[in-house]
Amino acid sequence: MEVKGKRVLVVGLGKSGVASALFLESRGARVTVSDAKSEDQLRDEIPALLDRGITVETGKHGERTFRDQELIVVSPGVPSEVGPLEHARRLGIPVIGEIELTARFLQGKIVAITGSNGKTTTTTLTGEIIASGGRKTLVGGNIGTPAITFVEHSSPDTWVVLEISSFQLESIETFRPHISAVLNVTPDHLDRHGSMENYVAAKARIFENQTAEDYAVLNADNEITRRLASGLKPQVLWFSRRHAVERGAFVRDDAIVFRAGGEVEIMPLSEIALKGAHNVENVLAAVAIGMAAGVEPSAIRRAVKDFRAVEHRLEYVATLRGVEYYNDSKATNVDATIKALESFSANIHLILGGKDKGSDYGVLIPLIAGRVKRVYTIGAAAAKIESQIGKSTPVISAQTLESAVRKAADQAVAGDIVLLAPACASFDQFPSYEHRGRVFKELVRSLAALQSGAPSGGGR
Secondary structure: OOOOOOEEEEEOOOHHHHHHHHHHHHOOOEEEEEEOOOOOOOOOOHHHHHHOOOEEEEOOOOHHHHHOOOEEEEOOOOOOOOHHHHHHHHOOOOEEEHHHHHHHHOOOEEEEEEOOOOHHHHHHHHHHHHHHOOOEEEEEEOOOOOHHHHHHHOOOOEEEEEEOOHHHHOOOOOOOOOEEEEOOOOOOOHHHHOOHHHHHHHHHHHHOOOOOOOEEEEEOOOHHHHHHOOOOOOEEEEEEOOOOOOOEEEEEOOEEEEEEOEEEEEEEHHHOOOOOHHHHHHHHHHHHHHHHOOOOHHHHHHHHHHOOOOOOOOEEEEEEOOEEEEEOOOOOOHHHHHHHHHOOOOOEEEEEEOEOOOOOHHHHHHHHHHHEEEEEEEOOOHHHHHHHHOOOOOEEEEEOHHHHHHHHHHHOOOOOEEEEOOOOEOOOOOOOHHHHHHHHHHHHHHHHHHOOOOOOOOOO
């Protein structure tokens, strides 16, 4: 793709939008950026853009701004049906996303991992596995480092491991991973996609440009991912925690086994440091990807054995007066919260809430009834959550995360667990789930300072 001298508009100034604008300017494009947020809200992003001669439009999406472009690059947080975008398409202006822009320039082999839950852990672990095999490896995408920033560091022998969201997949055209993976599909982002059918279709786009030379890694234990295998061009590898598969990774006799023609035992489950059955599934997926990438089993075992929890994913924070605190801020949907709850047997003080994504919180009731002492609600979804689960457990309206942590600490006794697993997006009170998780950890550390005689890591 030649962008030199072209008028290019970048819509949305999140991380990937800013990175795309700077990349395009470096390639000689005449770049404009547009974001509906105010200038004050974008004060941290604007200076770097202005320093590079990029035109910045804030507070609106001007119709003329969109009409006068030769290419539009859309950030994943911007819905594809925004009026000015639809008008631009009718005028014949190409509209693509940052991942598609990346695909036009990136060298090397792409591993693309998507799913409703487990993406970040699996992506990070997969990067460690491939790197342990001696390959030049770059890891990013939807987990902090925009994919477009890898272009300048890529070469034909690079492996680029990307977490990919359904929002990013909506706007692909030529994006082709050598290895794709769909870890699971459960209800999520229905406020954006409108229906489960649309959400599944967005996830399935990850396969559309793959060929018989490529691989698709799928969860044999998830009904929707099993259906996605029908008619695929890439070679399918399965992973399963529950039964043996013909080709792929599975658990047998408390060990991970990989089968593709022959069989090889990768490692015992006891060597996995990650907490929770769902993380066994994440490891299985990463093992299957590693084997497809040609990494030696011994290198895979070493990488998995050394791997620890990713920040904000069932992350242990501290033990105060015998109460354990866990940060699972990345649990931004109901299914992720279910997996978090399944990781503990009982005595949980659960912090729920944030921006609702069209979720049904009632499905949490069986687990809450058996494992949760109290629920503390925060944010915009609090009333909906209480209306759906309030009859199954005591619900305390905390409104803010600070209040929830304080109230949970007051109620919890030695042997209890305080768990942030909100089942909601963060955007009502926090700019990101990462920020929400960091605030939670800071609150716990402040609590430790207040609890004289019971420092973090101690008990009574």
